[in-house]
Amino acid sequence: MTQTSRYAVFGHPISHSKSPRIHQLFAEQFGIALSYGTIDAAPDAFADAVRRFFHDDGGHAANVTLPHKAAAFALADERSQAAVRAGSANVLTRLDDGRLAAHNTDGAGLVRDLTERHGVDLRDRDMLLLGAGGAARGVAWSFLDAGVASLTIVNRTAATADALADAIGEPARVRTRYWEDLGGIGSFDLIVNATSAGVLQQSLGLPMALVGARAVCYDMAYGTAAIPFLSWAEAAGAYRAYDGLGMLVETAADAFELWHGRRPETEPVYRALR
Numbered sequence: 001m002t003q004t005s006r007y008a009v010f011g012h013p014i015s016h017s018k019s020p021r022i023h024q025l026f027a028e029q030f031g032i033a034l035s036y037g038t039i040d041a042a043p044d045a046f047a048d049a050v051r052r053f054f055h056d057d058g059g060h061a062a063n064v065t066l067p068h069k070a071a072a073f074a075l076a077d078e079r080s081q082a083a084v085r086a087g088s089a090n091v092l093t094r095l096d097d098g099r100l101a102a103h104n105t106d107g108a109g110l111v112r113d114l115t116e117r118h119g120v121d122l123r124d125r126d127m128l129l130l131g132a133g134g135a136a137r138g139v140a141w142s143f144l145d146a147g148v149a150s151l152t153i154v155n156r157t158a159a160t161a162d163a164l165a166d167a168i169g170e171p172a173r174v175r176t177r178y179w180e181d182l183g184g185i186g187s188f189d190l191i192v193n194a195t196s197a198g199v200l201q202q203s204l205g206l207p208m209a210l211v212g213a214r215a216v217c218y219d220m221a222y223g224t225a226a227i228p229f230l231s232w233a234e235a236a237g238a239y240r241a242y243d244g245l246g247m248l249v250e251t252a253a254d255a256f257e258l259w260h261g262r263r264p265e266t267e268p269v270y271r272a273l274r
């Protein structure tokens with residue numbers, strides 16, 4: 001069969017997505033011909049758009065980004081453990097029998113970006129996670145799996161942080177604190193920004209005392225959305241500060257391997273995008 005398999009990324013907005021380029025660059029590494037487009041769907045049109053793509057247009061698999069990750073998880077027929085923990089999915093794959101499988105590669109991709117690309121040893125770190133929304137939920141478990149000593153979750157809305165800590169269910173390592181108390185909770189050696197403040201062009205107003213002497217700071221956003229947090233981290237004396245571009249490439253690599261059975265080289269793609 002010579003027909004090109006169809007892939008896409010669903011989002012809203014989606015026109016600036018880097019996913020088509022990333023997947024094309026991966027495919028070129030193996031000489032695979034790929035059709036990978038963008039599908040813009042408003043939230044109330046998402047389920048129909050998914051049905052059309054997979055059932056009418058012969059779609060093979062798709063990435064899902066904001067604001068559809070929870071909806072993608074909900075409409076799937078099967079869910080991986082990573083997706084169940086996160087309660088959201090960034091990957092939808094059509095199984096041979098036509099049912100849809102949901103998976104979430106965000107946590108694994110972020111941890112791999114930090115440990116393998118940036119050479120950060122996560123074991124024994126005292127970690128501060130800023131935010132408790134979909135992005136935070138998607139990655140929190142992976143840091144515990146990677147061996148952080150403690151995880152402090154702080155969210156503007158305290159109840160959401162408590163709900164995430166309860167869902168994780170590891171009180172010996174996971175605690176929550178109030179956003180208002182950020183100035184008095186000590187310093188951390190790993191700080192991950194999982195809030196959407198940068199995207200919304202809002203200031204987090206973070207105290208510099210949060211940043212420990214050897215602190216690694218990471219913004220899950222990239223580009224201009226990450227600038228305020230990274231500037232704060234550098235001003236506060238962080239040892240290293242990274243944006244989430246590497247995470248994006250790593251999460252895409254996991255999806256690519258799931259779909260094509262081959263592991264792409266991420267470093268040349270990361271450099272091309274950077």
Ligand code: ATR
Pocket residue numbers: 066130131132133134135136155156157160194195196197200202203204
């Ligand atoms: P995402 O999928 O990007 O995580 P989300 O689920 O809407 O999107 O979550 C956004 C996160 O950013 C939340 O933790 C939100 O805090 P609230 O739960 O209090 O809304 C956080 N956030 C957004 N803007 C913020 C700001 N200006 N200051 C602090 N936190 C902010």
